[in-house]
Every structure is written in C-alpha cells, then in structure tokens.
Amino acid sequence: MIQQVPLGTQGLVVSRQGLGCMGMSEFYGQGDDAESTATIQRALDLGVTFLDTADMYGPHTNEVLVGKAITGRRDEVQLATKFGNMRDPDDPRKRGVNGRPEYVREAVEGSLKRLGVDHIDLYYQHRVDPDTPIEETVGAMGALVEEGKVRYLGLSEAAPETIRRAHATFPISALQTEYSIWARQPEAEIIPTVRELGIGFVPYSPLGRGFLTGKVRSLDELAEDDFRRYQPRFAGDNLAHNVAIVEKIDAIAKDKGATAAQIALAWVHAQGADMVPIPGTKRRRYLEENAAALEIVLDADDLARLGEAGQAAGDRYADMTPVDR
Ligand SMILES: NC(=O)c1ccc[n+]([C@@H]2O[C@H](COP(=O)([O-])OP(=O)(O)OC[C@H]3O[C@@H](n4cnc5c(N)ncnc54)[C@H](OP(=O)(O)O)[C@@H]3O)[C@@H](O)[C@H]2O)c1
Numbered sequence: 001m002i003q004q005v006p007l008g009t010q011g012l013v014v015s016r017q018g019l020g021c022m023g024m025s026e027f028y029g030q031g032d033d034a035e036s037t038a039t040i041q042r043a044l045d046l047g048v049t050f051l052d053t054a055d056m057y058g059p060h061t062n063e064v065l066v067g068k069a070i071t072g073r074r075d076e077v078q079l080a081t082k083f084g085n086m087r088d089p090d091d092p093r094k095r096g097v098n099g100r101p102e103y104v105r106e107a108v109e110g111s112l113k114r115l116g117v118d119h120i121d122l123y124y125q126h127r128v129d130p131d132t133p134i135e136e137t138v139g140a141m142g143a144l145v146e147e148g149k150v151r152y153l154g155l156s157e158a159a160p161e162t163i164r165r166a167h168a169t170f171p172i173s174a175l176q177t178e179y180s181i182w183a184r185q186p187e188a189e190i191i192p193t194v195r196e197l198g199i200g201f202v203p204y205s206p207l208g209r210g211f212l213t214g215k216v217r218s219l220d221e222l223a224e225d226d227f228r229r230y231q232p233r234f235a236g237d238n239l240a241h242n243v244a245i246v247e248k249i250d251a252i253a254k255d256k257g258a259t260a261a262q263i264a265l266a267w268v269h270a271q272g273a274d275m276v277p278i279p280g281t282k283r284r285r286y287l288e289e290n291a292a293a294l295e296i297v298l299d300a301d302d303l304a305r306l307g308e309a310g311q312a313a314g315d316r317y318a319d320m321t322p323v324d325r
Contacts, residue, residue, distance in 0.1 A: 002047035002291060007200030007276055008173035012122060012152040014078045016294060017265070018050030019043045019287065020204065020280030025062035028210060028280075029223040033065060036282045040069035044076050046291050052176075052204075052278045054082035054126055055111050059092055067115035074117060080174075081115065082126035082156060083107035084137075095319070099129030101140035108144055124154035124176055128324035134162050135169045142170030154202070159324040160193040172199050179203035179275075181212060181267050182245050182312040195274065206268045206277035208312065209233075213261040214250045217243055232314030241313040248309040258296050261286070265293035267306050 003016045023029075024036035040051065053066045063081060070077050083104065088094035098107075111120060123144065125137055144150040152173035155166055166172050175194050179186050180203065194201050209228055210216050218239070219229055228234045233242055246260065253260045261279070268277045279290045298306070 002049075002294060004047075004049075005273065005276065007050075007122075007202070007274075008152075009198035010152055010171050010173040012078070012173045012200070014050035014122075014276055015048050016269075016276065017048060017291065018052055018078075018080075018202070018276055018278035019048050020278040021051055021053045021062055021066050022057045023280045024065055024282040025058040027057075027227040028282075029226050031282050035284070036065060037069040039282060039284050039287050040066065041073075042284045043287055043291075044070070044073055046288070048287070048291055049076050050078045050080065050276060050278065052080045052202075052280075053115075054085065054124075055107060055114070056082075056085045056087050056126065059087040060110075060114065063111055063114035067117065071116070078121045079115065079117065080122035080124065080154065081111050081120055082124040082154075082176075083111065084129060085126040097127045097129045099125060099132040099134070099137035101132075101136050104137060104140035104144070108149055112149065119149055119151060121151045122154050122174060123150040123152070124156050124174070125158075126156050128155070128158050128162055130324070134158075134166045138166045138169040138172075145170070156204075157324060160189045162324050163190075163193055163197065163199065167197050167199065172197070174200040174202050176202040176204050176278075178205045178316055179268065179277075180206045180208050181249065181264055181306055181309055182208050182242070183316070184311060195272075201272075201275045203268050203275055203277045206279050207261055207264050211242060212246060212249055212264040213259070214246050214253075217246070230318055231316075232318060233312050233316070235314065238312075238314035241310075245310045245312070249306065252302055252305055256296065256298075256302070258293075259289055261289060262293035262296055263298070263302075263306070265290055266296040266298050267303070269294065270298050270303060 086096035154174035156176040
C-alpha cells in the first residue's frame with residue numbers, strides 16, 4: 001500500500017501520490033467511463049486515495065464520475081476539487097474566472113451535489129480572480145471550513161504574494177501548480193514560499209501532460225479534439241525541441257529498467273517529501289505503472305542527468321490569461 005503523508009502543516013493527510021481524474025472526462029482524447037471508474041477503484045485498492053477533480057472538467061461531468069466511483073468508499077478518499085474557472089456554455093474553450101464570495105458559496109453547493117458527498121477534503125481556488133481581492137475569496141472559503149462543508153483549503157497557480165495574503169486570511173494547506181522535469185519555474189519563488197509557510201505542494205501535470213512518458217511524439221498520435229493539439233508546447237519547432245528532452249528521459253529509463261513515466265514521477269518525488277504529485281490517467285495499466293514509480297530511487301548521477309534534460313519550449317497554455325503575478 002502507498003504511504004499516507006501530511007500535506008502542509010494544517011493536518012491534511014493524503015497518499016504519497018494522487019490520481020488526477022481530469023483526463024477521464026476531457027482534454028486528452030476519448031474516455032471510457034467504465035475503465036475510468038475501474039481505475040479510480042483500483043487506485044483506492046493500491047492506497048492512491050488522493051483524488052483530484054474540478055467543477056469545470058467535463059465541463060461539469062468529471063465530479064459526477066468521481067463521485068459515483070467512490071460510492072461506498074468515501075471514507076478511504078481524500079477528495080480534492082476546485083472552483084472558479086468558468087466555462088462559456090457556447091464555447092467551452094473560452095475561460096473566465098470568478099472568485100467573488102457569493103460565487104464561492106454557489107460553487108461549493110454545485111460540487112457537493114455533483115460529487116454526492118457532504119464534505120470536500122481539499123477545496124482549491126482554481127485560478128486567482130484579478131478582480132476580487134484574495135482576502136474576500138479566501139474569507140468565503142474559510143467560512144465553508146467553519147461550516148464543515150470543506151476540510152482544508154488550497155490555491156492553484158497563485159503567485160507568492162497572493163499565497164501570503166491568502167494564508168494570512170485563512171490557513172492554506174496546499175498549492176497546486178504545474179511542475180515536472182521540463183517545467184521547473186516554481187523552484188525560483190513558489191516552492192520556497194510554500195515551504196516557508198508550511199503549505200504542501202501538489203505538482204500537476206507531472207508527466208508533462210503525457211509528453212514525458214515518451215508515448216506522444218507527434219500530433220498524429222492525438223485525437224482530433226485533444227486539447228494538446230492546440231497548445232504551444234506541442235506545436236512546430238517547440239515540439240522538436242521537446243521531443244529531444246523526452247529522448248534524454250527515455251535513455252535514463254532504459255538504464256534503470258523503468259519506464260519514462262516512472263522516471264518523471266521519481267524525479268518529482270526526489271525533490272521533496274512535501275510534494276504530492278497527481279499524475280493523471282484513465283487506465284488501470286498506467287495507474288499501476290505510475291504507483292510503482294514510488295519504488296524507484298534516483299541517485300545523484302541520475303538526478304544530474306535529468307537536471308540537464310532541458311526546459312520545455314512553449315507556454316503552458318495557448319491563452320495564458322489571467323496569470324497571477
Ligand atoms: N490546477 C490546474 O490548473 C490543473 C491543470 C492541469 C491538470 N490538473 C490536474 O492534474 C492532473 C494531472 O495532470 P494532467 O492529467 O494534465 O497531466 P499528466 O499527469 O502530466 O499526464 C496525463 C497524460 O499522461 C498519460 N499517462 C499517464 N500515465 C502514463 C503512463 N504510465 N504511460 C503513458 N502515458 C501515461 C495519460 O494518458 P491516458 O489519458 O491515456 O491515461 C494522460 O494523457 C489532472 O488530471 C488534473 O486533475 C490541474
């Protein structure tokens with residue numbers, strides 16, 4: 001069984017590695033609800049009990065899938081969801097952000113209903129709302145903790161100053177931000193800030209949205225509606241630059257008798273016991289492979305080689321607004 005570890009210093013305890021459920025409903029090609037459900041249930045059997053979803057995934061169907069899959073096993077799960085990233089019903093690719101206090105309350109009721117639970121273990125603001133002071137948003141989130149609807153609070157993609165202001169308003173347990181071998185920007189300021197404040201760090205897309213596994217080397221391998229087709233890291237010259245990074249990870253994986261996905265996850269774990277990555281998959285096969293990454297030990301030489309693999313060319317998103325700075 002996978003170990004349970006503290007995430008932050010507020011009392012939240014989660015599995016050493018989580019499961020990202022987003023791709024089961026959207027973004028990375030067609031899902032199969034039966035296999036996705038089996039994947040969530042297999043995760044719980046393995047002790048991967050920290051499940052990550054958001055109201056906007058689907059849109060609005062991923063929480064339903066996760067909620068159904070954990071029926072009868074709610075007590076085994078640390079259930080994390082997010083609010084505040086708005087979808088345009090006429091064009092789901094368009095995004096808005098809402099962190100207004102009245103919306104926080106409306107959003108949590110929607111998530112509780114879709115998940116079919118009476119409380120959420122970790123409730124994140126998905127993106128910081130530039131038009132609402134963070135104190136107002138987090139003040140409303142803190143009220144949900146006091147009412148027992150939510151146990152712990154998190155932020156996603158917040159800048160250091162926002163994290164400090166939020167934490168001064170109500171204790172924050174976790175920050176979720178993209179972090180992996182090829183996306184190490186959080187090392188400069190974000191990770192030192194959360195460590196100083198006792199906030200746990202949850203690296204999302206630790207497999208570089210699947211790219212670091214070596215299974216995606218050209219757009220031809222992606223479905224027509226796959227979100228990655230439209231992202232800068234998978235486009236033109238960036239793709240060629242980024243494939244070269246994957247080749248380096250692959251070479252190390254071969255030397256270690258592991259898969260590239262396992263090396264990418266082992267690298268994140270090697271960055272600190274206070275980090276709990278949430279690799280995403282909709283298949284039991286990958287889930288099991290990813291859970292086994294916890295047994296891989298990277299030595300100083302492996303880490304040095306991975307450290308030199310290079311950083312991704314291209315922005316994380318085609319439209320990077322709003323970015324919290
Ligand atoms: N806070 C945010 O703004 C934010 C943004 C993005 C993601 N997230 C969260 O973070 C979670 C993880 O990130 P992510 O899903 O974007 O990216 P990821 O974990 O880096 O990669 C997921 C992709 O990798 C593939 N994969 C997984 N394990 C594999 C293996 N062992 N071998 C080969 N391929 C493998 C999956 O394939 P299959 O789909 O075929 O299984 C999927 O396409 C999400 O599920 C979501 O919950 C949060």
